[in-house]
Amino acid sequence: MESLSLCRSSSSSILKLQKTIHKNPPNSLQIPVSLSCRLHGNQISSLVYSMASKTPLKPHFSLPILVGFLSSSALPSFASELGDPSGPVSGKINIESILLAIDDFFNKNPFFVAGCAFIYLVVLPLVEEYVKKYKYISAINAFRKLEDDSTAQLLDIRDEKSVNYLGSPNLRILSKEVAQIPYTEADEDRFLKNVMAKFADPKNTVVCILDNLDGNSIKVAELLFKNGFKEAYAIRGGMRGKKGWQDIQQALLPPSVHVYPKKKAKKSQKVNSVSNQPDADQYAITPEN
Incomplete structure (x- = not known):
């Protein structure tokens, strides 16, 4: 009996919404809040199907109507389902969280990071230079x-x-x-x-x-x-x-x-040879008087 009454209320709500759409022009279409609040998540599909099949609206008016309706207060259950953290976890890598984790590790272990940097930048190059043949x-x-x-x-x-x-x-x-x-x-x-x-x-x-x-x-x-x-x-x-x-x-x-330099050595040898020669005045012949 409860399901029968629910179906009746759903169909009556849909009929009221259709009458509202027929009475109001597409540019000024407004969905009554009292009507939208009575709709539940399981009535959305039937309402959307009815609007798409029976409402003589032009295609470019259909999307704003549906968006406005879906964003109204009639979809609290859908919003809660979309924001449910217990849903499936995305397979994409969260780069921001990884960077935050690395930064947090550096802040918590500054001496360890400084030691690794010193080994990589100073010790390893010195060892490599020493070992290199x-x-x-x-x-x-x-x-x-x-x-x-x-x-x-x-x-x-x-x-x-x-x-x-x-x-x-x-x-x-x-x-x-x-x-x-x-x-x-x-x-x-x-x-x-x-x-x-x-x-x-x-x-x-x-x-x-x-x-x-x-x-x-x-x-x-x-x-x-x-x-x-x-x-x-x-x-x-x-x-x-x-x-x-x-x-x-x-x-x-x-x-x-x-x-x-060899040129310098030859020059010094020449000077030494000249200095070792006897003085010409020593062997000069003086005329007799």
């Missing part, structure tokens, strides 16, 4: 390596003109000879072939590369290491640069490995 080395450390390591050798990659002006260090004090092999980037294969011919056992050889400055020494160090040398070091400053071999030799290196 080809890198820059100071001139004094290069000499110490040549002195302490029997497998360490000195490779002079300067061109012939530079070597003629400023010769290679003399390593007789270490019972070693300097390998002079000019490097040109355009003929890298030939350079590598000459180096391999000079050093018979590259996998057990530590090579220190000497250039005029820092120019090509690090390139050669990487090239030789990748082609089988045990270790390869580029002497920082080279021969003539700041803190290079010639710059530190007076203070840090033994005199036997000092390097001086």
Whole structure:
């Protein structure tokens, strides 16, 4: 009986709404609040179907009528269903919540975050630089390596003109000879072939590369290491640069490995030879009276 009365009330409500629509023009259509309040969620579908099938309204008037009706106070149950938090959870990732969680973690653990940043930015690069088998080395450390390591050798990659002006260090004090092999980037294969011919056992050889400055020494160090040398070091400053071999030799290196320009040496020898000649006045013949 209750369902029968509910159906009757629903049909009567729909008829009243249809009469209201027929009486009022589409532009001024208003749904009585008293009528809309008596409608329940289970009557919405029948009402919408009736409006769509029996109401002689133009299509462009149908959408505003339905929107106005659905947004009225007749749909509290629908609104509660749409806002029900117990519904199915969306599968999309909430980026904002993730960022908030990360920010909250940083705020709660500042020392941990600072420690991780220090390790990543400072410690790891230092360890990598220390472990790396080809890198820059100071001139004094290069000499110490040549002195302490029997497998360490000195490779002079300067061109012939530079070597003629400023010769290679003399390593007789270490019972070693300097390998002079000019490097040109355009003929890298030939350079590598000459180096391999000079050093018979590259996998057990530590090579220190000497250039005029820092120019090509690090390139050669990487090239030789990748082609089988045990270790390869580029002497920082080279021969003539700041803190290079010639710059530190007076203070840090033994005199036997000092390097001086050859032109200057020839000039000094010429001056010494002239000074050692006897004075012409000493052997001048004085006429007899």
